[in-house]
Amino acid sequence: xxxxxxxxxxxxxxxxxxxxxxxxxxxxxxxxxxxxxxxxxxxxxxxxxxxxxxxxxxxxxxxxxxxxxxxxxxxxxxxxxxxxxxxxxxxxxxxxxxxxxxxxxxxxxxxxxxxxxxxxxxxxxxxxxxxxxxxxxxxxxxxxxxxxxxxxxxxxxxxxxxxxxxxxxxxxxxxxxxxxxxxxxxxxxxxxxxxxxxxxxxxxxxxxxxxxxxxxxxxxxxxxxxxxxxxxxxxxxxxxxxxxxx
Amino acid sequence: xxxxxxxxxxxxxxxxxxxxxxxxxxxxxxxxxxxxxxxxxxxxxxxxxxxxxxxxxxxxxxxxxxxxxxxxxxxxxxxxxxxxxxxxxxxxxxxxxxxxxxxxxxxxxxxxxxxxxxxxxxxxxxxxxxxxxxxxxxxxxxxxxxxxxxxxxxxxxxxxxxxxxxxxxxxxxxxxxxxxxxxxxxxxxxxxxxxxxxxxxxxxxxxxxxxxxxxxxxxxxxxxxxxxxxxxxxxxxxxxxxxxxxxxxx
Ligand SMILES: Nc1ncnc2c1ncn2[C@@H]1O[C@H](COP(=O)(O)OP(=O)(O)O)[C@@H](O)[C@H]1O
Ligand SMILES: [Mg+2]
Numbered sequence: 071x072x073x074x075x076x077x078x079x080x081x082x083x084x085x086x087x088x089x090x091x092x093x094x095x096x097x098x099x100x101x102x103x104x105x106x107x108x109x110x111x112x113x114x115x116x117x118x119x120x121x122x123x124x125x126x127x128x129x130x131x132x133x134x135x136x137x138x139x140x141x142x143x144x145x146x147x148x149x150x151x152x153x154x155x156x157x158x159x160x161x162x163x164x165x166x167x168x169x170x171x172x173x174x175x176x177x178x179x180x181x182x183x184x185x186x187x188x189x190x191x192x193x194x195x196x197x198x199x200x201x202x203x204x205x206x207x208x209x210x211x212x213x214x215x216x217x218x219x220x221x222x223x224x225x226x227x228x229x230x231x232x233x234x235x236x237x238x239x240x241x242x243x244x245x246x247x248x249x250x251x252x253x254x255x256x257x258x259x260x261x262x263x264x265x266x267x268x269x270x271x272x273x274x275x276x277x278x279x280x281x282x283x284x285x286x287x288x289x290x291x292x293x294x295x296x297x298x299x300x301x302x303x304x305x306x307x308x309x310x311x312x313x314x315x316x
Numbered sequence: 317x318x319x320x321x322x323x324x325x326x327x328x329x330x331x332x333x334x335x336x337x338x339x340x341x342x343x344x345x346x347x348x349x350x351x352x353x354x355x356x357x358x359x360x361x362x363x364x365x366x367x368x369x370x371x372x373x374x375x376x377x378x379x380x381x382x383x384x385x386x387x388x389x390x391x392x393x394x395x396x397x398x399x400x401x402x403x404x405x406x407x408x409x410x411x412x413x414x415x416x417x418x419x420x421x422x423x424x425x426x427x428x429x430x431x432x433x434x435x436x437x438x439x440x441x442x443x444x445x446x447x448x449x450x451x452x453x454x455x456x457x458x459x460x461x462x463x464x465x466x467x468x469x470x471x472x473x474x475x476x477x478x479x480x481x482x483x484x485x486x487x488x489x490x491x492x493x494x495x496x497x498x499x500x501x502x503x504x505x506x507x508x509x510x511x512x513x514x515x516x517x518x519x520x521x522x523x524x525x526x527x528x529x530x531x532x533x534x535x536x537x538x539x540x541x542x543x544x545x546x547x548x549x550x551x552x553x554x555x556x557x558x559x560x561x562x563x564x565x566x
Contacts, residue, residue: 182361186366
């Protein structure tokens with residue numbers, strides 16, 4: 071499977087630069103995927119922000135470091151929680167959807183029909199979707215980070231008196247470019263994983279409707295796992311490239 | 317028009333085609349008979365290079381499709397229509413979009429010309445009113461008709477049909493078979509129809525071949541095949557008729 075996925079990704083990289091560019095399809099998928107996941111990632115982000123602030127607040131108090139609350143919450147959300155939680159939810163929602171959609175197109179011969187019509191189905195179906203997931207996830211992540219910070223602020227206000235402006239000022243003071251850039255840019259990789267795994271599973275589905283179900287569930291499992299593995303690798307890599315301890 | 321020469325295909329040792337050869341003449345309607353799982357779909361897919369045979373050649377309009385570059389293959393495919401077993405309509409597109417899809421990328425037509433073709437094929441399959449419906453709103457027979465309309469919209473010279481009547485009730489299958497033969501005449505096409513439906517074969521076939529065990533075991537006029545004294549054929553067709561009388565369970 072890994073070899074197949076690797077070959078499939080390679081084919082994507084080869085085909086993505088070849089015209090015709092299906093710009094309309096890409097735009098359509100981006101809007102559709104964005105709309106589909108916006109509410110759920112928003113709610114999740116809000117709750118995560120709220121909970122992490124609630125958890126950290128007494129701990130920091132114990133060390134007499136309440137003043138660092140906005141900063142530490144901000145850093146955890148921007149560097150890790152925002153991107154990874156958003157990517158995992160996105161994987162659950164989108165990877166399975168792509169897997170099921172392309173899987174059913176495969177087993178009902180719609181993909182063959184496309185090929186016979188002289189349309190390259192890989193470019194029309196796979197490239198457009200993977201392109202869309204790769205570029206929509208970072209946008210969603212920025213949104214999730216923002217919502218999570220609102221959640222965190224609300225948790226903070228419940229225990230200490232602080233204005234939104236001051237809270238954000240402390241967050242921005244502590245969160246550096248070295249936190250934000252790798253945090254958000256790794257989501258391009260996550261978005262690519264979600265798209266390519268779903269597309270691969272669906273595109274290579276077999277055995278009728280049973281195969282479609284399998285393509286859909288295994289897309290979620292594989293893409294979530296790959297997101298976590300790549301997160302580990304990318305965190306290590308960014309710490310090495312941008313050492314934050316001065 | 318079509319020459320199939322000694323086609324072999326196996327899947328991990330499961331031999332499906334074991335030396336299949338036949339020719340189809342211009343405007344001839346050739347029926348390939350075979351039980352479920354004898355490799356009829358595989359044969360059709362090899363003919364249009366959706367699958368690659370292990371060995372043997374497919375020559376269509378004098379071109380050996382194995383040797384064609386992707387662009388040449390697409391050029392040749394413009395002349396070939398394929399009706400898939402389940403019609404393979406694009407679920408996410410309306411009937412109109414389904415019909416336009418084969419035209420948009422490879423035929424440089426204006427919207428007016430496209431609209432004209434769409435209404436022409438819809439009229440041919442008597443489903444003008446379905447133009448804005450989604451495939452999920454259509455019955456099995458209607459889907460087949462729209463699939464048929466979509467495959468003839470490019471004015472193909474050769475049509476390949478994969479079990480055009482399987483899964484339909486006897487009356488609808490008869491309608492679809494008659495529709496196919498009408499279209500064949502109206503559009504002056506050559507066709508290869510694979511089926512295990514005797515009634516459909518009787519309506520469509522100019523000539524028929526019987527595929528069994530990966531080989532062609534008989535060839536000729538459909539009436540002669542059905543009334544043949546050859547034990548193998550007798551056995552084959554008595555089962556087919558039995559199946560027909562039982563409401564055609566696949
Ligand atoms: N993609 C494939 N991979 C493996 N085996 C296949 C594939 N396609 C078809 N087969 C096998 O080839 C045989 C013939 O299949 P098919 O051509 O679909 O039969 P039918 O005559 O019913 O259309 C079957 O045994 C099937 O299992
Ligand atoms: Mg078949």
